[in-house]
Amino acid sequence: MAVVVETKELLQTVVASLVAGVGITVVFSVAIWGVARFADLSRNERTLAAGGAAVLAGLAVLVTLAAVAFGIVVMSSS
Amino acid sequence: MSSDVILVIVVCTALAFDFTNGFHDTANVVATSISTGAARPQVAIGMAALLNFAGAFISISVAATVANDVVNSGVVTPTVVFAGLIGAIAWNLITWSFGLPSSSSHALIGGVVGSAVAAAGFDAVIADGLVGKVLIPAVIAPILAFTVAGIAIGLVYRVVGRQRPGLVTRGFRYGQVVSGGLLALAHGTNDAQKTMGIITLALVANGTLGADADPPLWVIVSSAVAIALGTYSGGWRIIRTTGTRIIKMDAAQGFSAQGAGATVILASTHFGFPLSTTHVINGGVMGAGAGKRVSAVRWGVAGNIVTAWLLTLPAAAAIGALAYGATAIFGSGALGPVLVSLMSLSLIFAIFSRRSRQGSPVPAG
Numbered sequence: 001m002a003v004v005v006e007t008k009e010l011l012q013t014v015v016a017s018l019v020a021g022v023g024i025t026v027v028f029s030v031a032i033w034g035v036a037r038f039a040d041l042s043r044n045e046r047t048l049a050a051g052g053a054a055v056l057a058g059l060a061v062l063v064t065l066a067a068v069a070f071g072i073v074v075m076s077s078s
Numbered sequence: 079m080s081s082d083v084i085l086v087i088v089v090c091t092a093l094a095f096d097f098t099n100g101f102h103d104t105a106n107v108v109a110t111s112i113s114t115g116a117a118r119p120q121v122a123i124g125m126a127a128l129l130n131f132a133g134a135f136i137s138i139s140v141a142a143t144v145a146n147d148v149v150n151s152g153v154v155t156p157t158v159v160f161a162g163l164i165g166a167i168a169w170n171l172i173t174w175s176f177g178l179p180s181s182s183s184h185a186l187i188g189g190v191v192g193s194a195v196a197a198a199g200f201d202a203v204i205a206d207g208l209v210g211k212v213l214i215p216a217v218i219a220p221i222l223a224f225t226v227a228g229i230a231i232g233l234v235y236r237v238v239g240r241q242r243p244g245l246v247t248r249g250f251r252y253g254q255v256v257s258g259g260l261l262a263l264a265h266g267t268n269d270a271q272k273t274m275g276i277i278t279l280a281l282v283a284n285g286t287l288g289a290d291a292d293p294p295l296w297v298i299v300s301s302a303v304a305i306a307l308g309t310y311s312g313g314w315r316i317i318r319t320t321g322t323r324i325i326k327m328d329a330a331q332g333f334s335a336q337g338a339g340a341t342v343i344l345a346s347t348h349f350g351f352p353l354s355t356t357h358v359i360n361g362g363v364m365g366a367g368a369g370k371r372v373s374a375v376r377w378g379v380a381g382n383i384v385t386a387w388l389l390t391l392p393a394a395a396a397i398g399a400l401a402y403g404a405t406a407i408f409g410s411g412a413l414g415p416v417l418v419s420l421m422s423l424s425l426i427f428a429i430f431s432r433r434s435r436q437g438s439p440v441p442a443g
Contacts, residue, residue: 006210012349013342014222021226021341022233025334029237032249036241064253071260071340074348075133075267 024067031060081284083412084156087419088280091163093304096273098170099182100308103269104130105316106179106359107261110332113321116254126262127310133266134274134302147207148187153198156280157405158190160415163276164422165189165398169390171429177315177323178386181354185394186272187212192395196402216387219342219353220361227338227365234330235370250329257336264343265355266305273301320360323379325367334369335362357387 034057041050108122117125166182166189173180187208194202238246274293277300281287287294293301325331339355339362346353360383367375401422405414 009349010214010218013346013353014218016345016349017222017226017338017342018229020345021338022230024341025230025337026233026237028250028253028333028337029234029330032246032253033237033241035249036238036245039242039245064256068256068260071344072263074344075264 020067024064027060027067028064031057031064033057034060081156081412084160084415085280085284085286087412087415088156088160088163089277089300091160091167091419092273092277092280093300095163095167095170095182095186095276096270096301096304097308097311098167098174099269099273100127100130100305101311102170102174102308102316103179103182103356104262104265104305104309105314106320106356107265108258109317109319109321109359110327110335110363111254111258112317113327114251114254114329114332116251116258116329116332119317122258123310125259126265127306129259129262130266130270130309131302131306133263133268134270134298134305147211148191148204149194149202150198150204153194153202154190154279154283155197156283157410157415158193158197158402159276159280159283161193161196161402161405161418162186162190162398164401164418165192165394165396167426168397168401168422169394171426172393173386173390174315175429176382176386177319178383179316179320179356179360180383180386180390181216181356182269183272183354183356184212184216184387184390186276188391188394189398189401191391192398192400193402195395196399196406212391215346215353216357219346219357220364220384220387222353223338223342223358223361224365224368226342227334227362228369230338231331231334231366231369234334238330247329250333253333254329254336257333257340260340261336261343261355261359262309264340264347266302268343268347268355270301270305273304274298277301319379319383320363324360324363324376324383325374327363327366331363331366331370335359335366338362338365 034053037053038050038057041053104126108117108126111117111122112119116122163186166185169180169185169188170182191203191208274297277297278287278291278293281297282289282291321327327335336359339359342358342362343353343355364375364380401418405418408414408417
């Protein structure tokens with residue numbers, strides 16, 4: 001069976017899919033959380049906390065875009 | 079002369095398969111974006127068509143040709159390829175007419191296996207390749223995507239659950255434009271390659287190309303155009319099943335399903351473990367539904383889809399074998415493929431025109 005199934009590639013695919021799939025989705029939802037908190041905190045004139053939420057949202061968007069760029073590189077190099 | 083006629087028929091049939099692949103499978107890619115209102119139907123389909131076209135050019139290495147991994151290449155002739163393609167096209171149209179998202183890759187593999195067995199017996203099949211490259215990935219793909227999407231949506235609801243729903247929905251709709259685009263690109267890269275591989279295989283079998291030749295530019299361009307046109311024609315029946323009938327989806331679920339689908343496909347591409355895009359995307363949709371509430375998934379519809387997946391290989395193989403048998407009745411010349419093509423075209427036209435009148439776009443909501 002081990003010859004028929006490429007076990008190593010299978011395990012790598014499972015682990016990478018779990019980490020990347022769950023990770024990227026959660027990171028993007030953190031970006032949305034940051035934007036939502038920024039809107040709420042700005043309305044309440046809590047400038048510093050709003051700025052922190054905006055920075056967090058920006059970082060999360062950057063990580064998501066970097067993951068998309070990495071995905072395109074993976075596709076083009078396969 | 080006769081072999082050139084057969085080759086032309088094989089190339090046309092391969093491009094017809096590529097077209098059905100476009101409207102059949104790419105429907106899965108855009109279904110979630112349309113059903114959550116992330117994109118208007120024509121915009122989503124148009125974008126997917128363009129990205130599928132672009133995807134076909136991203137990597138020009140011939141995808142592991144279907145026939146090399148599952149049947150002995152020595153038995154592959156242009157007629158075997160032709161009959162295999164007829165099996166794949168027929169099964170794609172049958173499942174499309176029922177709105178069932180089945181795998182075009184498996185239909186193609188089943189068709190080629192069936193026609194090869196009809197031509198040379200069961201020794202033509204490489205059993206290890208069929209199990210390792212097709213059957214096991216077919217089981218793993220939906221389970222993996224289901225798990226990833228299910229875990230992801232559970233965490234997403236924890237992160238954004240207390241925020242204003244309007245803003246959250248708008249955010250995930252923007253995200254879906256990107257995740258849907260990535261899926262369409264991945265689909266174009268994987269699926270247009272299949273047709274390029276099949277046409278190249280026929281050119282090699284005919285002696286037109288050397289055994290190690292890359293696909294010529296006209297093969298790459300025509301495959302990209304065929305899958306893009308198929309995508310643009312839109313498989314509304316399958317869009318309706320994937321987008322609205324498995325679960326009633328919100329934007330966060332749509333993003334989780336597409337995100338899970340894209341990462342699973344990319345991870346499998348990167349590590350060289352081939353998975354069906356159809357199985358991955360539909361597994362992701364079911365997982366995104368079950369992650370919210372198990373009863374949110376219409377398990378009856380999911381069961382029908384899984385049944386279609388189980389039937390794909392044997393049914394396409396049976397049609398491929400029949401097509402080869404019908405072709406062989408008329409000898410090894412071009413007459414058999416010509417007659418089978420004409421007969422298939424009339425049947426396809428009849429099914430397509432009857433069913434396409436019944437299909438209607440899914441309203442963005």
